Amino acid sequence: MAEHKLPTVAFLKFLKHARSIVKNPLPFHRQNFEKHGDIFKLVIGPKNHVIFSRNPEFLRYTLQKNQRNYTKSKIQTKDLKKYVGNGLLTNEGESWKKQRKLIQPAFHKKQLALLLETMQEVIIQEIHTIPTNEKTKVFPFCNSLAFKVVAKSLFSSNIGNDRIDRLQYITEEAQRMLVKELRQPFLGWYFKYFGPVKRHMALTQEARDILSELVRDRRSSGERYDDLLDMLLDARYEDGSEMTEEQLIDEILILFVAGHETTSNALTFGFQLLARHPEEQEKLKMATAEAKNSSSNLMEFLRAHEYAKQVVEETMRLYPPAYFMDRVNLEDDTFNGYHFPRGSNLLFSVIEMHMHTDYWEEPERFNPERFKDNAGMKHPAYFPFGAGPRMCIGNNFAMYEMILAVSEVTERFKIKSLHSNIAIIPLITLKPKNAILEFIPH
Numbered sequence: 001m002a003e004h005k006l007p008t009v010a011f012l013k014f015l016k017h018a019r020s021i022v023k024n025p026l027p028f029h030r031q032n033f034e035k036h037g038d039i040f041k042l043v044i045g046p047k048n049h050v051i052f053s054r055n056p057e058f059l060r061y062t063l064q065k066n067q068r069n070y071t072k073s074k075i076q077t078k079d080l081k082k083y084v085g086n087g088l089l090t091n092e093g094e095s096w097k098k099q100r101k102l103i104q105p106a107f108h109k110k111q112l113a114l115l116l117e118t119m120q121e122v123i124i125q126e127i128h129t130i131p132t133n134e135k136t137k138v139f140p141f142c143n144s145l146a147f148k149v150v151a152k153s154l155f156s157s158n159i160g161n162d163r164i165d166r167l168q169y170i171t172e173e174a175q176r177m178l179v180k181e182l183r184q185p186f187l188g189w190y191f192k193y194f195g196p197v198k199r200h201m202a203l204t205q206e207a208r209d210i211l212s213e214l215v216r217d218r219r220s221s222g223e224r225y226d227d228l229l230d231m232l233l234d235a236r237y238e239d240g241s242e243m244t245e246e247q248l249i250d251e252i253l254i255l256f257v258a259g260h261e262t263t264s265n266a267l268t269f270g271f272q273l274l275a276r277h278p279e280e281q282e283k284l285k286m287a288t289a290e291a292k293n294s295s296s297n298l299m300e301f302l303r304a305h306e307y308a309k310q311v312v313e314e315t316m317r318l319y320p321p322a323y324f325m326d327r328v329n330l331e332d333d334t335f336n337g338y339h340f341p342r343g344s345n346l347l348f349s350v351i352e353m354h355m356h357t358d359y360w361e362e363p364e365r366f367n368p369e370r371f372k373d374n375a376g377m378k379h380p381a382y383f384p385f386g387a388g389p390r391m392c393i394g395n396n397f398a399m400y401e402m403i404l405a406v407s408e409v410t411e412r413f414k415i416k417s418l419h420s421n422i423a424i425i426p427l428i429t430l431k432p433k434n435a436i437l438e439f440i441p442h
Helices: 011-016 018-023 026-036 056-065 074-079 093-107 109-127 138-158 161-183 185-193 196-221 228-234 245-276 278-293 298-304 306-318 350-354 368-378 395-412
Strands: 039-045 048-053 135-137 324-329 333-335 338-340 345-349 413-417 423-426 430-433 436-441
Touching: 011 018, 011 039, 018 026, 026 039, 026 048, 026 350, 056 324, 056 345, 056 350, 074 161, 093 109, 093 228, 093 245, 109 138, 109 298, 109 395, 135 138, 138 161, 138 196, 138 228, 138 245, 138 395, 138 430, 161 185, 161 196, 161 245, 185 196, 196 228, 196 245, 228 245, 245 278, 245 306, 245 395, 245 413, 245 430, 245 436, 278 298, 278 306, 278 395, 278 413, 298 395, 306 368, 306 395, 324 350, 345 350, 395 413
Parallel strands: 048 345
Antiparallel strands: 039 048, 135 436, 324 345, 333 338, 413 436, 423 430
16 A cells, blocks of 8 residues: 655744744644645654644544554653653553553542532532622632642542642642743753742642642541542552552642643633523523432432533533643554654644534534533544543543533523633643633522
């Protein structure tokens, strides 16, 4: 079979659009996909290029069918690792496999059922902080809610708001620093030798010290709360040993980073979409009442509330927090007639797959009904949590939290949109920009 030549976007074109790419690379990528098809090579230096794809079959091939030949790029395995340690998100190979097997049971649905009341309590407490009948920046509310849900799910009542606030500050500062390093690699010498990296590493160590103290307090107390920390402390490897404290702190840091960032983004986008579609908002409110009337506990409520699940899934189709995925092949590979030498940098545009007219009818339209009958799990071009062995371990945790949040908020408020469009900031995750809404009590 003859090999196909990859369509190529020249270095000069990349340079010409460099300024706009730094601000928002998505329009540039869309333009190239429309011109060259579902795969192209972007030359970003004399001996450097990235292969972009929006082919969902190719992504599934790298994540599932031939996942042994693909690893994450150094963005996660090296750059992010220095701030959050060697946890599930940044780990690779046999070490990752061992950790995944150890931690997976803590995120089974029967274990998560023990955390639902904590989730709901935090959500309701945070709802009481929403200003009413005035312009409100919704992202800070969603961000605080998501971080506190993770913190309380991990540490129950043992963690006070002062520690939560400090951990949230450190987590977000480390992410801002990482974005600067990735977006401005030419300043790497300055970041390294003039203090910024050192300052942020010191902050990360402070977070580790806070978490170590919380873990030691739990161990010495002898009390059980059946929270995530208890589940992680109970976890044992095949030889009967437990995680070292360093590994435990690595995993907890990853949970803070991955467990609040993407959820706060998705919730913000979800509230904006509901505000712009009052008919869907009203339908959600009525479906919440029906689900509550037919349920005797929170797990039953989550199972019964199909429409809230559809709203969340449609939100993550239009605005996937993990809007791209990167992989590097360990050995030469071929897919659909294209040859990829070992070490090829592959960047898969999840947002382009979610908006591809070959796979979605009216992809620009907010239509939760498209996810009826659990259609999201079956759809060939839907990757809100990835796929394969490295699919997000906290996907059920995140879904439960978001379903509870959109249900509780729309039950209490009519949400009104104050802007004609939804603006984005594509950083490491897809973040909302200038999300201002009005919450009017029912």
